[in-house]
Amino acid sequence: MAFSSTAAVAASTAAGALASGRRSAACRASSLSSSFLNASFPRVAAAPAPAQRVAAVTVRAQAVAAGKKSVLIVNTNGGGHAVIGFYFAKELLAAGHAVTVLTVGEEGSDKMKKPPFSRFSELTSAGAKTVWGDPADVGAAVGGATFDVVLDNNGKDLDAVKPVADWAKAAGVGQFLFVSSAGIYTPTDEPPHVEGDAVKESAGHVGVEKYIAGEFGNWASFRPQYMIGSGNNKDCEEWFFDRIVRKRPVPIPGSGMQVTNIAHVRDLASMLALAVESPGAAAGKIFNCVCDRAVTFNGLVKMCAAAAGVDAEIVHYDPAAVGVDAKKAFPFRNMHFYAEPRTAKEALGWTSTTKLPEDLKERFAEYASSGRGQKEMSFDLDDKILSAVGVPVSIAA
Amino acid sequence: MAATASLKSSLLLPCPLSDFSGAALSISSQTRRRSWRPRGARIQVSAAADSKNILVMGGTRFIGIFLSRLLVKEGHKVTLFTRGKAPITQQLPGESDAEYAEFSSKVLHLKGDRQDFDFVKTSLAAKGFDVVYDINGREAVEVAPILDALPNLEQYIYCSSAGVYLKSDLLPHFETDAVDPKSRHKGKLETESLLESRDVNWTSIRPVYIYGPLNYNPVEEWFFHRLKAARPIPVPGAGNQITQLGHVKDLATAFGLVLGNPKASKQVFNISGAKYVTFDGLARACAKAGGFPEPEIVHYNPKDFDFGKKKAFPFRDQHFFASIEKATKELGCTPEYGLVDGLTDSYNLDFGRGTFRKEADFTTDDMILGKKLVSV
Numbered sequence A: 001m002a003f004s005s006t007a008a009v010a011a012s013t014a015a016g017a018l019a020s021g022r023r024s025a026a027c028r029a030s031s032l033s034s035s036f037l038n039a040s041f042p043r044v045a046a047a048p049a050p051a052q053r054v055a056a057v058t059v060r061a062q063a064v065a066a067g068k069k070s071v072l073i074v075n076t077n078g079g080g081h082a083v084i085g086f087y088f089a090k091e092l093l094a095a096g097h098a099v100t101v102l103t104v105g106e107e108g109s110d111k112m113k114k115p116p117f118s119r120f121s122e123l124t125s126a127g128a129k130t131v132w133g134d135p136a137d138v139g140a141a142v143g144g145a146t147f148d149v150v151l152d153n154n155g156k157d158l159d160a161v162k163p164v165a166d167w168a169k170a171a172g173v174g175q176f177l178f179v180s181s182a183g184i185y186t187p188t189d190e191p192p193h194v195e196g197d198a199v200k201e202s203a204g205h206v207g208v209e210k211y212i213a214g215e216f217g218n219w220a221s222f223r224p225q226y227m228i229g230s231g232n233n234k235d236c237e238e239w240f241f242d243r244i245v246r247k248r249p250v251p252i253p254g255s256g257m258q259v260t261n262i263a264h265v266r267d268l269a270s271m272l273a274l275a276v277e278s279p280g281a282a283a284g285k286i287f288n289c290v291c292d293r294a295v296t297f298n299g300l301v302k303m304c305a306a307a308a309g310v311d312a313e314i315v316h317y318d319p320a321a322v323g324v325d326a327k328k329a330f331p332f333r334n335m336h337f338y339a340e341p342r343t344a345k346e347a348l349g350w351t352s353t354t355k356l357p358e359d360l361k362e363r364f365a366e367y368a369s370s371g372r373g374q375k376e377m378s379f380d381l382d383d384k385i386l387s388a389v390g391v392p393v394s395i396a397a
Numbered sequence B: 001m002a003a004t005a006s007l008k009s010s011l012l013l014p015c016p017l018s019d020f021s022g023a024a025l026s027i028s029s030q031t032r033r034r035s036w037r038p039r040g041a042r043i044q045v046s047a048a049a050d051s052k053n054i055l056v057m058g059g060t061r062f063i064g065i066f067l068s069r070l071l072v073k074e075g076h077k078v079t080l081f082t083r084g085k086a087p088i089t090q091q092l093p094g095e096s097d098a099e100y101a102e103f104s105s106k107v108l109h110l111k112g113d114r115q116d117f118d119f120v121k122t123s124l125a126a127k128g129f130d131v132v133y134d135i136n137g138r139e140a141v142e143v144a145p146i147l148d149a150l151p152n153l154e155q156y157i158y159c160s161s162a163g164v165y166l167k168s169d170l171l172p173h174f175e176t177d178a179v180d181p182k183s184r185h186k187g188k189l190e191t192e193s194l195l196e197s198r199d200v201n202w203t204s205i206r207p208v209y210i211y212g213p214l215n216y217n218p219v220e221e222w223f224f225h226r227l228k229a230a231r232p233i234p235v236p237g238a239g240n241q242i243t244q245l246g247h248v249k250d251l252a253t254a255f256g257l258v259l260g261n262p263k264a265s266k267q268v269f270n271i272s273g274a275k276y277v278t279f280d281g282l283a284r285a286c287a288k289a290g291g292f293p294e295p296e297i298v299h300y301n302p303k304d305f306d307f308g309k310k311k312a313f314p315f316r317d318q319h320f321f322a323s324i325e326k327a328t329k330e331l332g333c334t335p336e337y338g339l340v341d342g343l344t345d346s347y348n349l350d351f352g353r354g355t356f357r358k359e360a361d362f363t364t365d366d367m368i369l370g371k372k373l374v375s376v
Helices: A007-019 A034-039 A050-065 A082-094 A135-141 A158-170 A204-215 A238-245 A265-277 A297-308 A342-348 A356-370 A380-389 B002-012 B027-035 B063-073 B097-106 B117-127 B140-149 B186-197 B220-228 B248-257 B279-290 B325-331 B339-349 B363-374
Strands: A070-075 A098-104 A129-133 A149-153 A175-179 A219-224 A226-228 A250-253 A262-264 A285-289 A294-296 A314-317 B053-057 B077-082 B108-111 B131-134 B155-159 B202-207 B209-211 B233-236 B245-247 B267-271 B297-300
Touching (some): A070 A082, A129 A135, A175 A265, A204 A219, A226 A265, A226 A356, A238 A297, A250 A380, A265 A285, A297 A356, A314 A380, A342 B325, B186 B202, B209 B248, B209 B339, B248 B325
Parallel strands (some): A219 A285, A250 A314, B053 B077, B155 B202, B202 B267
């Protein structure tokens, strides 16, 4: 998806969306203050020409009047979910919605030097407002602005989310969305995890889901697994590329038959956006926020190798026998961890676009051009595993 | 119509899981029947507007037993084409005398060998069927004479197999996935291709592993034998291979749902259970179904053994599962049976009554367990 960065293109996108008769089930009049509208101009060094400035404001007002939403994304400042808010914001902006991203913490912190935060200009140039603050006081952070939709893509438990939820309810937010986790499902003999399956009652995310279900008429929870995509704050495929480009064997715990779900983050964003576009269909629902294919660990190595255009050697090992903690030695849970996005497909008509072999090629292209493959890296745990198993560190040419 | 009325009333009653007789039909099948319209120029003179003259190739062994009952109950005229080696009908465990009498008095038999293509062509042409359910076809050559004999055929419904899918690291299999022209099931693929190439309204159903009472394939039976003998269950590899079982009655229901259904025209559907299961999980599910204690599972590396011609485990040693979302979405087809419920149904109506198809054979088990005892 090409994300435009000019007001003119944003205008034509919004006009196109209006012309295509995009439905909005809940067509609330926006209560955006004019100060908010002014603040959502692209923050560019050179101010846009006066005619463009007027056009942007007019488009926004038109978009809002036509059933476009004002959306607040409360975004984590690190970790595997940070990138979800980034792509979601872009998806909403492209559809003509008004977006504010409230990132936890301070704009000047070191965390903001990492992606996706380092790329926030892509959001602001498309019309998003980016602010920083404490989720315990959202009202102060957003300067009293009000919203139709709030997504909490930050909290993992009620301590973190309750203040956001309580503020949203008091502020009359129409739809409250929460990024939860598919990790809360209890292990099963019968994969996949589907919405409605038992969850670990003590999990923080479960407490949040129960709370928002009680507080909001229109709420939805999204349970992701792993994701790939440019701008990710956390390594995923890089762990495999690091070894493959250095011709190191790839240590895989167990049989390598364990399956997991790795989605391109654009799938997560499109599911969230669809929930915003169809709030009635999404209301009161839990969505596994994943793509619709499982991949085995062995298969993932093969796909990463193919993306890199080289062969890879897999070395299987038993973490207990070797004496390593699989959680530290391998980036994914050492077990079947596999949810399917059945509710999104059935209730929202959502479709997955993740195609791992192709997506990993794109990921590798970025990896290769980043220079990370040439950096000095230590592989202490790998070395420990390989020597325990009796495998040489480098693959014979 | 009496049969339709009794079916509707049975749908209103709570359905005990051990009731095989079709009362577990999903509500959506009733909906489909209401919306069905007669097709083509053929004038229906039978009592029910939607009664079809149906030929079932096979029908006396497993799937066909349940499917034929379902079709007769829906008011269709059903003929089974078999060599007559097995009884055309048999009363099923749990089936009342009255129900069995109703079915056996109505179902018809056409005796013949489907490998005798000339006979197939002439006998079918003489009778003129509306719909063919091909439950036991394996090769495309078997299907051509049927199509030649019935130029006005309204629908050819074929029992294919998810075994046609090309093995993949990305799962589940969807109907659009690549197929393997070299698989053991290539005859099924070639049949699908033939159907596609001929000007016939076809539907192909791809089941995964089928289970349920009267299964002639020792799937659940394999586990039940070991559980009953209080033996450990030897499972190859890590036991985390994921497979999928579908109850035969749910499969019969699905076959019923595609009949006369425009959404099924020239379409392939995966049909199986809503969830998948690991090998180890299946051993545990069978134990639950039969009221056995949690089994001891012994893992082994199949490469360490030469079992000769004997099969040491009833499933292919790989992940193998398919998505049923197309059938759910297009046909309104959702399985009635969860895995433990379905295995319980199978146990209560079959193995638990002392019946099974294959005698227990623990030869390969003893090879595995013997080696396990020896090695430290």
